[in-house]
Amino acid sequence: MTTSDIEAKLVRIGVVAERIGISERTLRYYEEFGLVTPSAYSRGGARLYDENVINRVSHIRSLQSLMGFNLDEIKDILSVEDNLDQLRNEYRMGTKPKKELITTEMRILVNLKS
Template sequence: MDGKHMQIGEVAARTELSLRTIRHYEETGLVVPSARSQGGFRLYTEADVARLMVIRRMKPLGFTLDQMRDLLEATDRLDSRAELPVGEREELLDRVRDYRETARQRVAALRTQLARAEEFAATLDECLTSARRP
């Protein structure tokens, strides 16, 4: 191998995703290996790893596969070397901004949920501490 491509096992280790999950994302069209080895093994690039990391980061925020696909398509178009008409560029930027706002809202909701869970755990600690007293 020329060092530019990685096999799926290395990608799994770097992204902390299972082989099965990476294959699932391939089957759904979210990520496509950049190449195949002579033996037919999937080969990935740094760009493929970056794409998988976007997917991995969206998952805990509850984004659907369709939403992941939509965001990736928008960012792919924005990152492409092709000239985009101003209207299309603005529409793509608006889509990315919408995802950013949704992500921020979901992160805030998760922080609230975590704070409530920590309060509950502290309540249980207090309960156990007070139960030990004679």
């Protein structure tokens, strides 16, 4: 995959702002506040966002408008959610080797019985 292929899947700040219904300044403020990070930057330095970041911005807006959380509270919520996602991934990665080990041990036991 080339750099231009990757950039083709990324969108500029204006596109994200329009899709979510916020201003570009608001999106920059979310970045300054530590709620989001651009996925990449164009050769010219423009912020580029992938679908994960767009979904995160949409989630932030929902937490604000529907749930009434302020940005400090949202930062805490997102931090907990990010940690939970990391724990889930670590658990999933850790269970595969355990399953393989159990399967191998079961084969050994079956062979010993024979």
